Amino acid sequence: MRTVQLFWGLVLLNVAVVWTLFFTIAPEPKHALVGVGQFLGLHAALLMILQLTLVARLPWLDRRVGMDRLTSWHRWTGFTLFWVVLLHPLFVMAGYAAVSHSSTWQQFRNLAGMLGSLVGMIALVVVVVAAAASLRSVRRRLQYETWHAVHVLLYAAVALVLVHQLFEVSAFTAAPVATAYWWALWVFALGALLVGRIAMPLWRNARHRLRVAAVVPESDDVVSVHISGRDLDRLPARAGQFFIWRFPGYARWWQANPFSLSAAPDGRTLRLTAKAVGGASAALRHVPVGSRVFAEGPYGAFTxxxxxxxxxxxxxxxxxxxxxxxxxxxxxxxxxxxxxxxxxxxxxxxxxxxxxxxxxxxxxxxxxxxxxxxxxxxxxxxxxxxxxxxxxxxxxxxxxxxxxxxxxxxxxxxxxxxxxxxxxxxxxxxxxx
Ligand SMILES: Cc1cc2nc3c(=O)[nH]c(=O)nc-3n(C[C@H](O)[C@H](O)[C@H](O)COP(=O)(O)OP(=O)(O)OC[C@H]3O[C@@H](n4cnc5c(N)ncnc54)[C@H](O)[C@@H]3O)c2cc1C
Structure with a gap:
């Protein structure tokens, strides 16, 4: 519980810093509406950084909060981001239109002609598509892999937002302290993501070299897969946790499914037990013994x-x-x-x-x-x-x-x-x- 309070306390602290920088350092906006738009834009960047942190799968956070809760926060932060990202350009364009006595549409065309604004607009489209794909009614109709691919596009949107912020946002460059603050946030979030999602899984899999040791049917539609590997006593897994499993060479590499450990890790083997509900879980029954296994984890706070x-x-x-x-x-x-x-x-x-x-x-x-x-x-x-x-x-x-x-x-x-x-x-x- 204390971790949850600490986490949200840190988020609020950053909101306070952003407000302070905006009201003390950022240059006077040309119009009040532009100011509101810029203020929202800074929150959009902060929300994106929060999103990256929530999906970085940092062991410290995951073990204490649980991936289900982190993903649920990620979902609600995502919908908030959607509205903020949508309102940000509307206010900016309405403000510039008021200053130049032209239409909002004219302002849209002007901004679309500038690289910094254009990349921001492309990022906006990606966020809107990802939010739409995450609506329950839409998501139910999408294959998990399709929904996931749309989400992966968001990493491109993050890069575009960073470029947009560098080129367009005066609050980013208004003073060295603001620049240092925003760079520190981005480096933290992107670093966490690289470590949690890429470096740590690659390192763990290279170290443990997991392979299927046995496949044991438990019933007509449930199968246990026993997995062996090197130095499994060094893997910090606990009973109640899960891994996201891939069987490269046997299944398509992008197919990754979460399954809990069905036996407490004993330092020599891991075991998952899966019910056949779709293609990947049904195919587990036929995974050849000796196949390589790539596992991300351990995750989860159900311990x-x-x-x-x-x-x-x-x-x-x-x-x-x-x-x-x-x-x-x-x-x-x-x-x-x-x-x-x-x-x-x-x-x-x-x-x-x-x-x-x-x-x-x-x-x-x-x-x-x-x-x-x-x-x-x-x-x-x-x-x-x-x-x-x-x-x-x-x-x-x-x-x-x-x-x-x-x-x-x-x-x-x-x-x-x-x-x-x-x-x-x-x-x-x-x-x-
Ligand atoms: C934390 C966790 C632990 C789980 N532990 C077990 C377990 O021990 N035993 C067990 O039988 N089942 C477990 N499941 C459920 C299991 O992950 C799904 O049944 C399995 O992924 C279905 O995949 P499929 O391709 O066979 O079916 P599909 O028809 O492709 O998917 C069926 C359902 O599983 C969801 N799903 C598919 N792939 C993923 C993914 N990569 N990540 C999240 N959801 C996905 C889909 O959204 C869909 O709702 C667990 C799920 C989670 C989230």
Missing amino acids: SLRRTRDKTLLVAGGVGVTPIRALLEELSGDVVVLYRVHSRADAVLLAELESLAHERGARVHLLAGRTGAGSPPFAPFAPDNLATTVPDVAERDIFVCGPPPMTEAVIRALRALKVPRSQIHAERFRLAA
């Missing part, structure tokens, strides 16, 4: 570092059992596991859960059945039923991972049972809220 209590309740739904199984292996103390499935046949990794629970003195409850079936209707996560199954639930940390409706039902029940939010930890298998 025992989040614990605030001695006792734990682990709640798994369907293939959401993967990080829960790994956590059970790592956790000590009083642990209860609830595993929700439609039928016993769907309960992959159940034998492992039961055997681990037996070793550790934990209890596993298999909750099999259709919600609402029977009389009284089967509703294992109704508050009363949950309190009956786990009477001391309010004294436990709860880790939940399952389909979104189940996860939300569990969280609602926990809140109804007055479990503090700080004790509830969810992995939604989704990178943005």
